[in-house]
Structures are given as C-alpha cells and as structure tokens.
Amino acid sequence: MTPERLAQLTRLRHALHQIPEVSGAEEKTAAMVADRLRQHQPDQLLTGLGGHGVAAVYEGRADGPTVLIRCELDGLPIEELSDQPYRSAHTGRGHLCGHDGHITIVAALAEDLAASRPGKGRAVLLFQPAEETGKGAAAVIADPAFAQIAPDYAFSLHNLPGLPVGKTALCSGPANCASRGMRIKLTGKTSHAAAPQDGVSPAGAISRLLPGLVALGKGGDLGPEFALVTLTHARMGEPAFGIAPGQAEVWATLRTVTDARMDQLIAEATFLVDQVCAAEGLRYSTEFDDVFDACTNHPEAVEVLKAACAAAGHPAQMRGYPQRWSEDFGQFGKQAKAAMFWLGSGETQPQLHNPDFDFPDAAIPAGAGIFLRAIRNLLG
Template sequence: MTPERLAQLRALRHALHQIPEVSGAEEKTAAMVADYLRHFEPDQLLTGLGGHGVAAVFDGISDGPTVLIRCELDGLPIEELSDQPYRSTHQGRGHLCGHDGHMTMVAALAEDLAEQRPARGRVVLLFQPAEETGKGAAAMIADPAFAQIAPDYAFSLHNLPGLPVGQVALCSGAANCASRGMRIKLAGKTSHAAAPQDGVSPAGAIAQLLPGLADLGSGAELGPEFALVTLTHARLGEAAFGIAPGYGEVWATLRTVTDARMEQLIAAATAHVEQACAAEGLTFSIEFDDVFDACTNHPEAVAVLRAAAAAAGCPAQMQDVPQRWSEDFGQFGKQAKAAMFWLGSGTDQPQLHNPDYDFTDAAIPAGAGILLQAVRNLLG
C-alpha cells in the first residue's frame, strides 16, 4: 500500500471516528460510507439494510460464489478521552471498539475491486449496523433485500489490543462466546418502613440471587463447559427512607462458549430465580437483551484466511480458545462458510471499550491486504 493511499484511508478513518453513532442510529456514518463507495462505481449499492446497513456489490467476469466481507458501523455510548484532532464530536459517544478502523479496511477493498473485478463470482462489502447490541446481523439477514446478496462465504476481522500491530490470530472452531443480558424483575408489595412485615420485600430474594447467580458460572478454562455469570446491576425499591420496598431488579450477563451450554445456563439461572421468589412470596419476570449466539469459524473458511494471511506476509497464529467477548457475526455463519480473524492493534493499546482507546492506523494495510487476498484466492 503506497503512502498516498494509506494517507487517504487514514483520513477516511479519522472522519468516521469523529461522528460515532450508537447501535440503530448510524445514519450519518452509513451516508459517509455510501458516498465513499460510490466513487468506485460498484455494480450495486444497497442502503437501509436491516436499519442503516450498506452493501456494495462488485460482480466478477463469470459466474461463481458470493464472498461477503463484513464490518460494523456502530460506536459506543462512552465518552471518549482523547486529545487527538479527530476525536469524537458527539458527546457521550465514541468509536472505542475500532469499528471505524474495520470500516476503513473493508472500504479499502472497493478501490482494488474497481480496478480489477474478480475473475468469477462476486464480492459484497457489507457495513452492518447494531453489532454492539447483537441485533444488527439478524436484522440484515431478515431484510428481504438480503436475499439478493446471500453469500457462500463470509469473512470479517476484529482488532485485538495486546497483539503486536499487524499480527494475526485465528481459531478453528469456536471463535467468540455466546452471551446475553438477563434482566430479572421481582415484584412484591410496598409498606411503610415502620411496618415492613405488612409488605413483601424483594430484599431477601436479591440477597440470594447475587451470590447464587454468580456461583452458576464463575469462569474457568475456555472449553465446552465454560460458563460465566457477571452481575452488572441491582436495584431495590425507591430511594426513600419511609418505604419498605416492593420491587427490585437484578441484571446479569451470561456467557458460554457454545449455544448448547448457554441453554443449560439459562435453565439453571431461571430455576434459581424461581426458587428464591417462591421462598420470599414474590412474582417475577425475566427478559433477555443483547443476545449473541456463539461465533464458530468454518474449517474451509479458516483455511482460506490462513492462506490469505500467509500470502499477505502476516502468518496467522492458530489459537485453541475463543475470545470471551461476543460477536453477532456468528449469524452469518448460519448462512455461509464463515470465519473471523483477529488483527493485532498493538501491545500497549488500551483495551476495547476503554475511554482512551483509539484504533491503530498502522494496522490498516495488513487488514485490508488479508481480506483482499482472501477474495483473490477464492475468486481469482
């Protein structure tokens, strides 16, 4: 990649970085991406997919498979701490997971594909909304227009702090954990604080649930039986001294390597809630949000990425365990032979979702190069 082209891509990344939009609200980001892609005259440009999703299609010379390259549009509801000239201009929001970098690397392929179409098949550059909430991939797939671009292969990447810039890690099999947010609502009856015996307080149930849920999944080796329950929020009654509480909530994130183990963990957590509420005379309801299925790499897609990384001068380090964090890219794995790789963004890089995180521009050539090489290996 020439210095001039890298400078252009860096400018795109910085422009995207300045306008982070949270899941489901990526209107300006999608418009900027679509405007950039139009310069390279894709054979088809779809917008509004599953919300604000964008897809640029580059047809090959002859028939063949469809290869989808996916990245994410959304930022995070976190205030960015930075003195960079391109820091976020949207208060309380920031690109603190590197999605601006992912978009830039995928957008870089548009120029290469415009200059030389694939020998066969077609390439779909897909910019997905709402990854952070786990809703975007499913919404795109459910969009009737997605049938036009249904892939045979799907690839993506995620930058990885702690790994040297440009180095590649790749898993065969489980790549990212399943997770979901569990919101437990406990209903009793309020009373005067001077007569708590005349009410039904959730306090006792919450006192049981906090340690009990955590004990269901304390985290261990990242194998098929791995389970982790992270307590994230609890509420008891109102902020008042004169009222014995009648309502409470407990929020927890459930995390497993496999979808089957997730179903077991949900059943165990639900049974624990039922037992605690029955003992305290409470009614309850359970809601789930931020639902991510497990992300599993297909062996054939892994082989494509491994060969592409080697050809691009970034040999992949094969890993036996997945990442603990979740990714809704797994939804595309239900539609196609799919795989995700991890691209090093620096050993001294702040962790993803830290307020001082910033994507490393030096990783752009490696990421774009590997994705392009995967396309060329499959389609010529």
C-alpha cells in the first residue's frame, strides 16, 4: 500500500473515530460508509440491513461462491480519554474496541474490487451494526434482504492488543467464547427499618448468591469445560435509612468456550438462585441479555486465511485456544464456512474497551492485504 493511499485511509479512520455511535444507533457511521462505497461503484449496495447495516456487492465474471468480509459499525458507551485531534466528539461515547479501524480495512477493499472485479462468484463487503450487544449479526441474517448476499464463506478480523502491530494469529475450532448477561431480580417485602422482622429482605440471598455464582465459574484453562462467572452489578433496596429493603438485583456475565457448556452453566446458576430464594422466602425472575453464542472457526476457512496471511507477508501464529471475549460473528458460522483472525494492534496497546484505546493506523495495510488475498485465492 502506498503512503498516499494509507494517508487517505487514515483520514477516513480518524473521521469515523470522531463520530462513535452505540449499538443500534449507527446512522451517521453507516451513511459515511455508504457514501464512500458509492465512489467505488459496487454492482449492488444494500443499506438498512438488520438496522443500519450496509453491504457492497462486487460481481465476478463467472459463476462461483459468495465470499463475505464482515466488520462492525458500532462504538461503545465509554468516555474516551485522549488528547488526539481526532478524539471522539460525542461525550460518553468512543471507538474503544477498534471498530473504526476494522471499517477502514474493509472499506479499503472496495477500491481494489472496483479496479479489478473477482474472476468468479461474488465478493460482499458487510458493515454490520450492533456487534457489542450481540444482536447485530442475528438481525442482519434475519433481514429478508440478506438472502440476496447469503455467503458460502465468511471472514472477519479483530485487532488484538499485546500482539505486535501487523502480526497475525489464528486458531482452528473455538475462536471466541460464548457469553451472556444474567439479570436476577429478587422480590421480598419492604418494612420499616425499625421493624425488619415484618418484612422479607433479600440481604441474606445476596450474601449467598454473590460467592455462590462466582464459585460456579472460576475460569482456568480455555478447554471445553471452561466456565467463568463475573459479577458486574448488584443493587438492594432504596438509598434510604428508614426502609428495610424488599427488592434487589444481581447481574452477572456467564462465559464458556462451548454453547453446550453455556447451557449447563445457565442451568447451574438458575438452580442456585431457585434454592437460595426458596430458603430465604423470596420470589425471583431471571432475564438474559447481551447473548453471544460461541464463535467457531471452520477448518476450511481457517486454511484460506492461513494461506492469505502467508501470501500477504503476515504469516499467522497458530494458536490452540480461543479469546475469552465474545463476538457475534459466530452467527455467520451457522450460515457459511467462517473464520476470524486476529490482527496485532501493539504490544503496549491498552486493552479493548479501555478509555485510552486507539486503533493503530499502521495495521490497516496488513488487514486489507490479507482480506484481499483471501478473496483473490477463492474468486480469482
């Protein structure tokens, strides 16, 4: 990639970085992406996919498979801490997971595909909404328009702090953990603080649930039996000294390597809640949000990415374990031969979702080059 082209793509990344929009509200980001794609004359441009999703289709000269390259549009509801001139212009929001860099990498492919269409099949560039909540991929797939671009192969990347910029890593099998947020609502009976015996307090239940839930999943090796429960929020009663509380909530994130282990962990957590609430005389309800299925790389798709990384000059480190964090890209693996690779964003880069994270522009050429090589290897 020439310095001039990288400078142009860097300007795009910085413009995107300034307008982070949270999951489901990516209207301006999607419009900016669609405007840029139109400059590179796709054979078809779909907008409004599963919300604010955008897809550009480049047709080959002969019949062949459909290859989808996917990135994410959304930012995070986190205040950015930065003195960069392109820092977020939206208070309380930031591109602190690197999706602005992912968008830029996939947008770069449009110029290459416009200059030289695939030899066969179709290349689809998908800019997906709402990845951070786990709802976007499912919404895109459920959109009737998705049938027009249903892929045979699907590829994505995620930047990886701790790995040198431009280096790559890849695994066969589980790539990202399953996770979901469990919200437990406890209901007893309020009373005067001078007469707590006349109420039913959730205090005892909370004191048992907090350590009990953690004990169900303590982490460890990322094998099939891996389970991790992270307490994220707890609230009891009203902020008043005169009331003995009657309501409480506990939030926890459940995390496993496999979907089967997730089903088991949910059953274990629900059983614990049921037993504790029965002993404490409480009613309860449970809800689940931020639901992510496990993301599993298909072996054939892994081989495509492995060859593409090598051909692009960024040979992949092969790893035998997944990332702990989750990704809704796994939904595409139910539709196609799919795989994700990890692209280094720097050995000293802050962790994803940190308020001072900033995607490194120097990683753009590697990501774009690998995706383009994968497309050419499959479609010519």
